[in-house]
Amino acid sequence: MSRTFTREDTRRLAAILAETAQAEVMPRFRNLPEGSVRGKSSPRDLVTDADEAAERLIAARLAKLHPGAVLIGEEASSRNPALLNMLVDADLAFLIDPIDGTRNYVAGLPLFGMMIAACHRGDVIAGVIYDPVSRDSALAVRGEGAWMEYENGRQAPLAVASPAPPEDMDGLIATGALPEPLRSAVNGNLSRLGSTASLRCAAHEYRMLAAGHCHIALYNQLTAWDHAAGWLLHREAGGYAARFDGSPYKPTHRTGGLLYAPDAGSWHAARKALLGDAADGIEA
Numbered sequence: 303m304s305r306t307f308t309r310e311d312t313r314r315l316a317a318i319l320a321e322t323a324q325a326e327v328m329p330r331f332r333n334l335p336e337g338s339v340r341g342k343s344s345p346r347d348l349v350t351d352a353d354e355a356a357e358r359l360i361a362a363r364l365a366k367l368h369p370g371a372v373l374i375g376e377e378a379s380s381r382n383p384a385l386l387n388m389l390v391d392a393d394l395a396f397l398i399d400p401i402d403g404t405r406n407y408v409a410g411l412p413l414f415g416m417m418i419a420a421c422h423r424g425d426v427i428a429g430v431i432y433d434p435v436s437r438d439s440a441l442a443v444r445g446e447g448a449w450m451e452y453e454n455g456r457q458a459p460l461a462v463a464s465p466a467p468p469e470d471m472d473g474l475i476a477t478g479a480l481p482e483p484l485r486s487a488v489n490g491n492l493s494r495l496g497s498t499a500s501l502r503c504a505a506h507e508y509r510m511l512a513a514g515h516c517h518i519a520l521y522n523q524l525t526a527w528d529h530a531a532g533w534l535l536h537r538e539a540g541g542y543a544a545r546f547d548g549s550p551y552k553p554t555h556r557t558g559g560l561l562y563a564p565d566a567g568s569w570h571a572a573r574k575a576l577l578g579d580a581a582d583g584i585e586a
Contacts, residue, residue: 307420307428309443315430316439316451318363319416323434326355327401331434332410339408342380346478348404353377356400356416364396364418371396376527386526389554395421397553399527403503415505419530424554429531431505440509440535448512448538462541463514465568466496468575471517473498474507475576479523480559487578488520494575508532511562512539518572519562526553529560542566546577 330338330352338351357375364373372388372395379385389395396418401407403414412435420428431440440460442448448460463472473495477488492498495518501507510516512535521529530553536543543551546559561576563569 307422307443309441309446312420312428312430312441312443313451314367315364315418315420315428316432316441318360318367319418319430319432319434319439320437321363322356322359322400323416323432323437326359327352327416327434330355331407331412334408346405348408349377349380350401350404350408352407353401353404357398360398360400360416360418364398368394368396370394373398374527376400376525379527386554386556389421389526390424393422397421397527397530399505399531402505402528403501405502413501413503413506415503415509417505417527417531419527419534419553421530421553424552426530426534426553429534431509431531431535433506433509440512442512442531442535442538444534444538446538448535450513460512460535460539461514462512462536462539462564463517465564466517468494468571469496471495471568471572472515473572473576474500474511474516474519476500476521476523479521481522484577488576491576491578495572504528504532508535511541512536514539517564517568520576521560524551524555524557524560526556529553533560536562540564542569544569546573 357377361373372392374385375398399417407414416432418430419426427444429442437453439451450458475498477485511519542565543562563572
């Protein structure tokens with residue numbers, strides 16, 4: 303891979319998210335005026351003035367820092383889906399999720415995050431997940447590990463949980479976007495795990511996963527800005543992930559589901575436990 307992205311480059315991405323949180327996200331938290339929240343593809347798919355203002359500022363800062371880079375934001379892509387097609391050939395592209403967990407944000411729940419992933423010709427090379435409430439960052443650089451950086455300057459490496467049998471696994475499982483009959487099959491198999499939950503916020507779910515606070519996570523809707531940074535964070539923290547058919551994940555994928563686990567053995571055990579016979583015949 304010819305394009306390199308350093309830890310210092312990645313810290314600059316975190317600084318952009320921190321600046322944007324202070325300027326656009328937190329002043330509007332629990333202070334959204336009437337008319338500033340709108341539905342997109344469904345009543346559960348929300349966008350706010352804060353999302354749009356944050357994406358504009360992040361994009362402006364990235365354009366200044368990396369002139370010529372392709373900028374693919376969630377809100378811009380909802381207006382122009384063809385933007386995602388630029389990911390494959392771009393020497394440097396950034397996937398931007400200005401506020402992940404918008405439903406929590408709108409509800410006044412302090413459980414939302416901000417994400418940037420840097421990509422080179424369709425491969426994720428760096429990622430940041432920033433928490434505007436605690437003001438700390440989870441960062442990853444491909445081949446150089448994953449770590450936390452706190453507001454006081456302290457750093458700590460990230461490492462996934464130790465492997466466990468399914469009955470002892472804690473899982474973050476989102477089934478709402480699964481097609482039938484897979485959705486019913488997975489919902490019927492959740493009791494095979496030790497515990498399951500959904501935070502309605504991939505940013506915080508990925509942080510928990512990479513820090514070893516849960517074992518597995520399952521997603522079906524593969525919007526690139528929701529998963530690219532978290533996938534790299536989990537990989538660099540030592541974890542194993544693949545689509546439901548066992549093929550590797552790429553941010554260019556939009557279908558095929560995604561399952562995370564501490565290692566390949568527990569991935570296969572989790573797949574069997576959750577997907578069961580419904581996994582037969584799954585195609586990418």
